Amino acid sequence: MAQKYDDKLLDHDADGIQEFDNNLPRWWLYGFYFTIAFAVVYMILYHITGTSPLSKQEYDEEMKLAAASAKNKPTKTVAVAPLNDAASLAAGKTIFDGNNNLCYTCHRNDGGGLVGPNLTDDFWIHGCDLKSIMINISTGFPDKGMLAYGSGAKLSDEQLLQVASYVISLHDTHPPDPKAIDPEREVKCEDHQEH
Numbered sequence: 001m002a003q004k005y006d007d008k009l010l011d012h013d014a015d016g017i018q019e020f021d022n023n024l025p026r027w028w029l030y031g032f033y034f035t036i037a038f039a040v041v042y043m044i045l046y047h048i049t050g051t052s053p054l055s056k057q058e059y060d061e062e063m064k065l066a067a068a069s070a071k072n073k074p075t076k077t078v079a080v081a082p083l084n085d086a087a088s089l090a091a092g093k094t095i096f097d098g099n100n101n102l103c104y105t106c107h108r109n110d111g112g113g114l115v116g117p118n119l120t121d122d123f124w125i126h127g128c129d130l131k132s133i134m135i136n137i138s139t140g141f142p143d144k145g146m147l148a149y150g151s152g153a154k155l156s157d158e159q160l161l162q163v164a165s166y167v168i169s170l171h172d173t174h175p176p177d178p179k180a181i182d183p184e185r186e187v188k189c190e191d192h193q194e195h
């Protein structure tokens with residue numbers, strides 16, 4: 001080991017740093033040869049024969065696949081009509097009145113409205129059809145204080161449908177002392193059963 005290098009000093013000096021004229025260490029040389037071989041193989045595969053795809057081609061390929069699968073995917077239909085059987089409406093009421101999603105704290109147990117608008121009348125800001133209601137519950141209106149699913153606690157698709165159906169079932173129940181209509185934003189909407 002000790003005799004491997006003869007440690008002959010070269011006669012130059014950069015700010016006190018001097019240099020031996022030794023052979024390059026073997027591990028370094030092999031690493032260097034490897035990078036040369038790698039570059040050759042890489043160039044052949046990617047640029048000459050085109051056997052392997054460049055990033056741009058990979059990207060285009062993936063975008064094509066995504067576009068094709070988006071086209072073929074059936075649009076997800078959770079349900080087309082509000083549920084109206086007693087068990088589903090009871091499940092919806094449990095969600096509405098429960099502390100997991102907190103709907104009642106802002107809309108009142110009877111839906112008459114408090115912080116949030118009255119959900120029992122014909123006047124709606126964001127649409128009164130089932131689909132709009134489900135979307136609105138799932139996204140919430142965070143800038144107005146309503147988090148996704150009311151409190152941020154996720155509901156399953158089925159629970160979402162149950163609570164939206166329950167909201168629709170409150171229509172025309174005329175709770176006492178409802179929150180006033182906001183004529184600036186709420187518009188008459190009668191199509192409750194539409195989807």
Ligand code: HEC
Pocket residue numbers: 096101102103104105106107115116117119123124125126127128133136137141144145146147149150151163164167
């Ligand atoms: C922290 C208060 C709060 C909670 C909790 C809350 N909401 Fe709301 N909600 C609001 C407010 C405020 C709005 C009105 C948003 C706006 O002004 O655009 C609203 C709007 C809505 C709307 C749309 C009304 C319209 O006129 O278009 C629906 C439907 C609704 N909430 C249902 C629910 C349900 C169901 C829950 C429980 C899962 C819930 N909200 C929980 C405050 C709340």
